Amino acid sequence: MSLPKGLAEDVSRNLVMVAQLIDEDPEQAYGYSRVALRLASRVAAVREAAGFAAYATQKYSEALAEFRAARRMSGGVELWPVMADCERGLGRPERALAMAGEPEVQKLDKAGQVEMRLVAAGARRDLGQLDAAIVTLQSPELASSAVHPWTARLRYAYADALLAAGRETEAREWFAKALESDKDGATDASDRLAEMDGVEFVDAFDESEEESEEAPDDIVDLDDDEDDEDDDILDDDLDEDVRDDSAGDKA
Numbered sequence: 001m002s003l004p005k006g007l008a009e010d011v012s013r014n015l016v017m018v019a020q021l022i023d024e025d026p027e028q029a030y031g032y033s034r035v036a037l038r039l040a041s042r043v044a045a046v047r048e049a050a051g052f053a054a055y056a057t058q059k060y061s062e063a064l065a066e067f068r069a070a071r072r073m074s075g076g077v078e079l080w081p082v083m084a085d086c087e088r089g090l091g092r093p094e095r096a097l098a099m100a101g102e103p104e105v106q107k108l109d110k111a112g113q114v115e116m117r118l119v120a121a122g123a124r125r126d127l128g129q130l131d132a133a134i135v136t137l138q139s140p141e142l143a144s145s146a147v148h149p150w151t152a153r154l155r156y157a158y159a160d161a162l163l164a165a166g167r168e169t170e171a172r173e174w175f176a177k178a179l180e181s182d183k184d185g186a187t188d189a190s191d192r193l194a195e196m197d198g199v200e201f202v203d204a205f206d207e208s209e210e211e212s213e214e215a216p217d218d219i220v221d222l223d224d225d226e227d228d229e230d231d232d233i234l235d236d237d238l239d240e241d242v243r244d245d246s247a248g249d250k251a
Helices: 005-021 026-039 044-056 060-074 080-089 093-100 103-107 110-126 130-137 151-164 168-181 189-196 204-213 222-250
Strands: none
Touching (some): 005 026, 026 044, 044 060, 044 080, 080 110, 093 110, 151 189
């Protein structure tokens, strides 16, 4: 659907703001998405952006409705995994698993299929099926040594599932593999490894602040020296007064 030039520019500006803010300030991104939605609710890209903004703010029911609308308009299947994850967010992991077995999954590209596998494994964990979650993630994509945009997240999810199942040695190995492939910092694999190794990080800035609040022993208090001098002068004055009084008594 085409929009008049002025309206199209307004919608585009709001969509740009959604894209720029969705990671750093999802609430504000959500606000821009609502403006775009009021301006052009019959545009698939607007409904999709509104869905992702709602998803980022954990408004899963609203996100699912927007994704469904965008899918009806575009006819594509690329939103299928995130729609299934919305079902998880709504406390319906069984529906997410059902979606993982639908024909739409076969129409997804490789990245979409991996994403669907991650969602299905998450749904298994929601149901307390840890072993099934581990098996769900075991795939040629996990075993491959090639690095793709989704590799770090897949390895991380597998490591996390292993750790939850008490398989710590294997979990550490896969957290290390996730870190190795995580060039963009998409996971906190390094922190998880440090935690497993018992490494604690100290905030050097905070430590220096605490040290600055404590007065070092070798600092000379100039005020104390001045006070000592004043005391000496006062003592001399008192001694002189005493001598004068003694002389008066003798007279």
